[in-house]
Amino acid sequence: MKRRGRAKSDYSQEIALIAGKQQWLAWAIFLALLMVLPVALSKSGNLNWLSFLNFTLMTIIAVLGLNVITGMSGQVSLGHSAFIMVGGYTLAILTVQSHLPFWAALVVAVIVSGLVGIVIAIPAVRLKGFYVAVVTLAFFFIAQYIIKHLDIAGGINGLTGIPYPTIGGLKFNNDFNWYYLLLVITVLCILASANLKRSRFGRAFLAMRDNPVTASSLGINVPMTKIRAFFVGSLFAGLAGGLWISYISVIRLDQFTIWDSIWYVGMIIIGGAGSTAGTVMGVIFLRLISQVLHVISVSGVIPLSSNVSAALSYAIFGVAIILFVSFQPYGLIAVWYKIKANYKRWPFGV
Amino acid sequence: MLKVDKIKVVYSNVVLALNEVSMVLPEGSIVALIGANGSGKSSTLKSISGVLATEDGKVTEGAIMLDNKRIDRLNPEQIAGMGICHVLQGRSVFAQLTTEENLLMGAYLRRDKQKIKGDLDRVYHYFPRLETLKRQKSGYLSGGEQQMLVIGRAFMAHPKIMLLDEPSLGLAPKLLSNIYEIIRQINKEEKTSLIIAEQNAAAALSIADYGYVLQCGKLASEGPAEVLAGQQVLKERYLGLNSKGTYISRHDTSPSASGDAPKG
Numbered sequence: 035m036k037r038r039g040r041a042k043s044d045y046s047q048e049i050a051l052i053a054g055k056q057q058w059l060a061w062a063i064f065l066a067l068l069m070v071l072p073v074a075l076s077k078s079g080n081l082n083w084l085s086f087l088n089f090t091l092m093t094i095i096a097v098l099g100l101n102v103i104t105g106m107s108g109q110v111s112l113g114h115s116a117f118i119m120v121g122g123y124t125l126a127i128l129t130v131q132s133h134l135p136f137w138a139a140l141v142v143a144v145i146v147s148g149l150v151g152i153v154i155a156i157p158a159v160r161l162k163g164f165y166v167a168v169v170t171l172a173f174f175f176i177a178q179y180i181i182k183h184l185d186i187a188g189g190i191n192g193l194t195g196i197p198y199p200t201i202g203g204l205k206f207n208n209d210f211n212w213y214y215l216l217l218v219i220t221v222l223c224i225l226a227s228a229n230l231k232r233s234r235f236g237r238a239f240l241a242m243r244d245n246p247v248t249a250s251s252l253g254i255n256v257p258m259t260k261i262r263a264f265f266v267g268s269l270f271a272g273l274a275g276g277l278w279i280s281y282i283s284v285i286r287l288d289q290f291t292i293w294d295s296i297w298y299v300g301m302i303i304i305g306g307a308g309s310t311a312g313t314v315m316g317v318i319f320l321r322l323i324s325q326v327l328h329v330i331s332v333s334g335v336i337p338l339s340s341n342v343s344a345a346l347s348y349a350i351f352g353v354a355i356i357l358f359v360s361f362q363p364y365g366l367i368a369v370w371y372k373i374k375a376n377y378k379r380w381p382f383g384v
Numbered sequence: 385m386l387k388v389d390k391i392k393v394v395y396s397n398v399v400l401a402l403n404e405v406s407m408v409l410p411e412g413s414i415v416a417l418i419g420a421n422g423s424g425k426s427s428t429l430k431s432i433s434g435v436l437a438t439e440d441g442k443v444t445e446g447a448i449m450l451d452n453k454r455i456d457r458l459n460p461e462q463i464a465g466m467g468i469c470h471v472l473q474g475r476s477v478f479a480q481l482t483t484e485e486n487l488l489m490g491a492y493l494r495r496d497k498q499k500i501k502g503d504l505d506r507v508y509h510y511f512p513r514l515e516t517l518k519r520q521k522s523g524y525l526s527g528g529e530q531q532m533l534v535i536g537r538a539f540m541a542h543p544k545i546m547l548l549d550e551p552s553l554g555l556a557p558k559l560l561s562n563i564y565e566i567i568r569q570i571n572k573e574e575k576t577s578l579i580i581a582e583q584n585a586a587a588a589l590s591i592a593d594y595g596y597v598l599q600c601g602k603l604a605s606e607g608p609a610e611v612l613a614g615q616q617v618l619k620e621r622y623l624g625l626n627s628k629g630t631y632i633s634r635h636d637t638s639p640s641a642s643g644d645a646p647k648g
Contacts, residue, residue, distance in 0.1 A: 234488070234492065237481065237485055237488065237489060238489075238492065240478060240480055240481055240485075241478045241481065241489045241492075243480075244477075244478040244479050244480050244481065245476050245477070245478055245479075246438070247435050247438050247439075247460075247472060247476070248472055248476040248478070249478075249489075250434075250435060250438065250459070250460035250461050250464070251433050251434075251435050251460050251464055251469065251470040251472065252464055252469070252489055252490060252492050252493075252537070252541060253461045253464035253465055253492050253493035253541070254461060254489075254492055255459070255461045256461075308480065
């Protein structure tokens, strides 16, 4: 019988992100497929799917940040779209009002979002569980209020004409080019997120979540670790916000809703809280559901108005959360592990 | 040297847990802290390690001194940084981390990467079982394995002082003597001072140099371990032995003593 799976003889193999040549090959093929995906899609003349992919990639970046805060550190944040909003508005103001080059503005946007994360964390670290969620929820409305009354942010009308990024002569002004830019950034973000768990810095998040008292008795500064988690998580959100705003080139307050924050939390629950791969799966899963509904309503196979399909996606979102919490509480990532384990042991065991 | 000087501990400003408790832990020694449920053993350890604050407790009177520095107003992480490692009661592993990652968390405050690797091997030498389980999520380990893990994790911190809260809790007798043997080894080889809070007085006194007996938040008795182990009161109340040295049934304890009788 052919041996499946991989015997590990060293801890460095155990914690390696990519285990062995076969996995390198598998990842290379997977990435290559992702690279040719837009070519295949544009041949079929359906740019709608390309923009879906781009939004999904940006959502992955944002939700990876929420995964650090909520999944890894256990601080339920309902204000994640506010961090994205801060990143987006910082980029918009810096590029439109101060005419800063895109990349410089993006760096500033990421940092500003991270700093705002620290400010929010300071009241949140004194609280536990539900109350942290309430603080972050309040932060969302406060941030919205401040931006609404900020002249420089264009008030309720927002800002338009946000520039697209360029690298050398390459302009990222269409879905096709954007896809490759976002793919590179997303892969880098996934690597960063996966690496967190392998470091002392990131393990402190998990230790604090599992057992804060023990963590403090081992020398982990629990409040400081929570602040760090909010900082790191907001960095991701700021990056996603800056990219998103440049991608659609306009920014308005009503683009950032409390529903987005809740969808992000749902993506983490469905994917598997605390897991980088699970987060990616959760984002893709929920984005696909709403996209499929959208496609159905557009195609007219089943007579669904766009209003109904939007409402239906909320309903399905709710049902999916309930089903996952009751039947698969560890999320899609646990399903994946089960498949992997069964594959290794096949044909024995279940 | 750690000195606890007449401390009074109050939870939530109303519950008096300890009153005028004093104890001394000389360098390199093992001190046993024995008493029944609710006698204040855990509270004593928590006030030393500072985690009392996380449970809304406070040292309202007295002082705790580590090498002539007052530590009872410090945060747990500061106290941990001074070389005191508290192994909390009830196998407080980080359930989602693997065994090895748990051990590495013990070395959180250390920067000497090479030595950490060496210490990891030491832990596996003390507890060979842990090495075979190093990639398992610690939440799936058995009770005894988790107890080994938390002691190993404390060892990884290389503390001057280790505070062990009920290492015997729920362990089979054979495993218990095994763990106590390792505790003795750690004390001998690493010169780690230990305070062991135990309901299982016989086990704790067998390796301790000195013992303190707590009763309802007060010191009831103290003395060298051999002397304490020989005392009749202690034998009856905590060891469950009668004057002839045979075990007595819990049903035989008089109503007045039943409140202090060992449970479990």
